Amino acid sequence: MMTFSVSYAKAPQYLLSKDGFSGVKIGMSKQALDEGHPHLKYSDEVTPGCLEVEDDAGVTIMIEEGYVTRVQVNEPHYLTDKNIHVGSTEQEVVAAYGKAALKENAKYDENGHFFFVIDAQSKKGISFETDGKKVTSMYAGKLPSLQYVEGCL
Template sequence: MNSKTKLLTFITVILAVSSLTVSTVVAKAKLTNQSKLFINGIGTVKVGMTVTQAAKAAGTKLVGDPPNNNCYYVKPQNEPKNLSFMVTQGRISRVDIRQNTQITTLKGAKIGDTEAQIKSLYPGQIEVTPHKYVQEGHYLTFIPKDRTDRNYRVVFETDGKLVTQLRAGKLPEVEYVEGCS
């Protein structure tokens, strides 16, 4: 094998490895039912991103009704289902999860958990308030200790016993009971 052939073989190997690495990174970046919800986003989608940035980070198109005001929702075109993003002033402000038991918080909290489980996962950081529409229900609001996260929350809605839905994002939007209404 001459030096020119060796060089071409080397370049081919480098390109193949680079392509594999890029594909792996893109595959890992895709928003899935295994993505983790955290105080200011889910998976690679962060509060503060534009819809275009969020779609790129999610690895999927985000669809919704055309915006007709400063607050609207978009959701992944395919998966994960029952996940939506509130958009205010052109940026993602909160993540809503409904009827999806696969997505969890970083600590493992999910729809279907008991109120006691949520309180035990976040000792001393859960504020309990009455639910506006569910008679026995509550809002269990995770209040972060870290000053850098002071403008974010995770809100677990319950029927009085079990978590029925959850949301995470920035204040004040994360505390809007009726979404954009």
């Protein structure tokens, strides 16, 4: 996987939401992404029709069939609108999102979980991957991409 360098300010205005992260919006075309971020370098397609781009700021963008379908953040300075971040506890996720946070066991970590908060109408949402105690990654995306556990799979 090749990397690119994007400077995301480490400020609360860079919120992860069901619609995306910063200037990267779920559903935007690869062309629009390229126009807004002309310096991006893409990885080779691992799965036909799917690309992932990872930067040194802890942000990964998934593009399927030419459109952004998921954004992943791995750094603690990025927040949701409810102030959840990498490092927040599972209890904080549940307190912030209540019954809307649907809990599933992680596929490869017997202690880990995923919490999904999905808008039924748009089929977009956010998810939180945990190690059983704390959030290790956060995602924004649309179904089914939001639920992939191995990149584009």
